[in-house]
Amino acid sequence: MRHRNKGRKIYKTKEKNYYGKSPIGKIFSAGLTVLLIGGIVFIGYSVAEPLLDLSKRKGDKTDKPANISDELLQPTEAATSADGGDSAGTAPADTGKKKSDGTVSAFTLRANDLQNVTALNTALERITKDEAYDYVQVPLKVSGGNIYYASGVYDTYLAGAVQSSITLDEIVTAVKAAGYKPAAYISTFCDHVLPDTFPDTGYKKITDGELWLDNEYDSGGLPWTTPYSSAVQNYLSAIVEETAKAGFERIVCTDFVFPHFSETDLEILDTQLSRTDRYMALTSAANMLYETAASAGSRMMVEVSAVDILAGCADVLQPMLLSANTIVVNIDAESIALGVYDGETLYEFSGSPSEMADKMLGFIDEKLEGLNVVIRLSGASTPTEDLVKAKDVIAGHGYKSYVIG
Helix, strand or coil: CCCCCCCCCCCCCCCCCCCCCCHHHHHHHHHHHHHHHHHHHHHHHHHHHHHHHHHHHHCCCCCCCCCCHHHHCCCCCCCECCCCCECCCCCCCCCCCCCECCCCEEEECCHHHHCCHHHHHHHHHHCCCCCCCCEEEEEEECCECCECCCCCCHHHHHCCCECCCCCHHHHHHHHHHCCCEEEEEEECCCECCHHHHCHHHECECCCCCCECCCCCHHHCCCCCECCCCHHHHHHHHHHHHHHHHCCCCEEEEECCCCCCCCHHHHHHCCHHHHCCCCHHHHHHHHHHHHHHHHHCCCEEEEEEEHHHHHHCCCCCCCCCCCCCCEEEEEEEHHHHCCCEECCCCEECCCCCHHHHHHHHHHHHHHHHCCCEEEEEEECCCCCHHHHHHCHHHHHHCCCCCEEEC
8 A cells, every 4th residue: 555655743943143244254154164065066076086986987898707617617696786786787778669560571590490501501492582572680698598500609509509600700700691680599497408408597496596497396397597597698708709700690588487486485595586576686687798799890680579579578678777778679479379367358369360469569559669670570480481471460550670490
């Protein structure tokens, strides 16, 4: 219950001049006033200058080593302050945002297209020329934690995450040769591979210190990486940095999410996961990766699932805290076909990808108002031509930029 703040009563008395001042007294009084003002200015400058220096140092970038296995072996460190503050720093979003970000279009390849250069070139040739895509988006690190390129980050091999020998330079060269600009797609905290090798990068039970799994072990339960680990953040930063330096003009980072913890889960996990401001850990990580990409000459975007937006669990979607001013909203036809439950209402979707996308945008349009938005139309087994047809529907909602696949 909110208590009404009545405030304190202030009683005023009328001032009276009980005695006058002589000319000498007036001069003396004026002199004291000048000295007092000078003292205030001096003290103010003395306090302000260190604060200005601190603000300048806050955004300075520090180089991170590619091999961070020593840190991965250390206990998890909180990436946010004890009071829920943002230790990595945040930048306010651009308040002059528009509903769409230009007319950018992109096509997303599949992880299997990155097995080698031959497979990549074959996939690029399959892209229809009728759509005239600006970018080809390449899934370098997918949900689950696997990596589909020969990473220069040593710990990706220690974790057993690398699944391909193709290099970033080979990918960039092939994409450009096909007439497109290279864009990267990187999953962040939906990573089951890293904590399997480095348990301290995952969520831990406060009851016995064991690694938390999203289900019973015998039922295929998996661990997740936690955004509260500075080791995980450095691992992701190293991947984003090498990707940006390789020439990927845009990097879309996704899976800034917490697992779907049950009430029972929250009882055995750190209390910070039950706090209403836990989203700060995700926005802090997103801003850190944004700065890493920008420092290496690339531009990072944050992808959010349309399902999470509708269900009210898109924790990272905090426009006033995010440095990235463009949000990619992923409408996965196969995910929304299963229905979306927000705790009170079950939203059902049926029909073609166009019909489902139209219905989904009808529900979430208001939540995206004022943002730079790129709509991604996806579906693992949905025919590409059906996804392409849906772009006319999103245009009807005012979104010009889109990603297919």
